[in-house]
Amino acid sequence: MPAASPQEPSKPRPTRAEAIAAQLADDIVAGRLRPGAALDETSLAAHFAVSRTPVREALRQLAPTGLVQSVPRRGCVVAVPDANQLAEMFVVMAELEAMAAAHCAMAMTPQERRGLERQIACMAAMVRDGDVAGYRAANVAFHHLLYAGSHNRYLAEIATATRRRLAPFRAAQLEAPDRMRKSHEEHVAIVTAIQRGEAAAAAAALRAHIDVTERTWVAMAEARTRPDAA
Amino acid sequence: MPAASPQEPSKPRPTRAEAIAAQLADDIVAGRLRPGAALDETSLAAHFAVSRTPVREALRQLAPTGLVQSVPRRGCVVAVPDANQLAEMFVVMAELEAMAAAHCAMAMTPQERRGLERQIACMAAMVRDGDVAGYRAANVAFHHLLYAGSHNRYLAEIATATRRRLAPFRAAQLEAPDRMRKSHEEHVAIVTAIQRGEAAAAAAALRAHIDVTERTWVAMAEARTRPDAA
């Protein structure tokens, strides 16, 4: 399920540059292209069996999204935000999602609320079965339900962009011991607050959720960079 | 003072496509290119005395920023968000700036605080002299001081993007009767809260400021679209 792009060129037949941009974005978000990897126009063109032109346009589209970094005469690489930047992005994302949750609590329609319940039930089953891959996908869908429920397309747009940008660094975070179960509990708390119409509580629950996510990621990142610690 | 672009290709010599993108962005933000205006690649290429290629890349860079809307085989036009979308963007911008102000209250350095004071003093003089053009520019600088003071580059990035996207629709708002003086008073309230380290108050002051800005704009827009009302 490709997230709605900021523009809406989705209805007309997408052009090749757009298809390539979408593919590259997916590859980056999914981790198939590692942060720091060089994006050579010529080889990418060969890989996609097109000329350099659409590849260039795809890279130019991706650069403003922050997924790739472009240096004027030195080519593009998959973005590698330093730890500082990542922390800043987590802070902003927490606030964006808190904002979305608050709006959800106030403005969600009954249908949307039912959808949220269904999604939670679905994810509860995955937690029981230990289906990490399924949970990961359902997690994205859950947060997108929150964006949609905020009834604010612009908020949804930048929250989605932020989420995508952080995705490569959150990928493994759900593998932490017991993280999936805790994550689900946090989701339940969020939904409960929203269903009760308690905007402040929903926002606080979402801030806490993102905060835990970040902490878990930081802990895993540290464990990976120096596994030699006593 | 061009706002720092999301990426940092500013240090190396900018390429022509980037220069054109910056120029087009300025033209749109300043209102020289009206929302809805067609952006024809060929004529733009002639205008800038280059071939179509850098123009195309510039447009491709601008599309994800939301300043221009691109429809796959039908060209680009200067973006025309409907009133609904604009309202949503104002809501998000209020929260983003409130977030920045809260961080400022907590984390601004003494130098940054002095800079804020200087800017306010400067703008007070402009209010006295009725220098609307100068005030407009100083206003942008003021808000950028807040972004910088938040010590969160990502927040600064998306706040700047949002501000730019709204700029064409806020352009005339300062011309409303007495708006400049009121705006300055709101700025003073914001700075006072920040200097006292009162994060919540600073955030609230900024929310109120943006809210008034939006209301003023809406009132002016309505007055312009139906000046026939009794």
Place this chain on the structure above:
DNA sequence: CCGTGCCGTCGTGTATGCAGAACGCCGGAA
């Protein structure tokens, strides 16, 4: 042995050419 300048190679930046799609116009029919 190390620092420095030169040169070859690679890759990006820009220009140009061609094909396909979308839009507008015009003529014909109901």
Place this chain on the structure above:
DNA sequence: TTCCGGCGTTCTGCATACACGACGGCACGG
């Protein structure tokens, strides 16, 4: 008069060609 279908124009999308700039290795000098 109004609606519909065919045609031409115009613009975008993509491919290809060329030139400038950047990086790496090498040789020379200190």
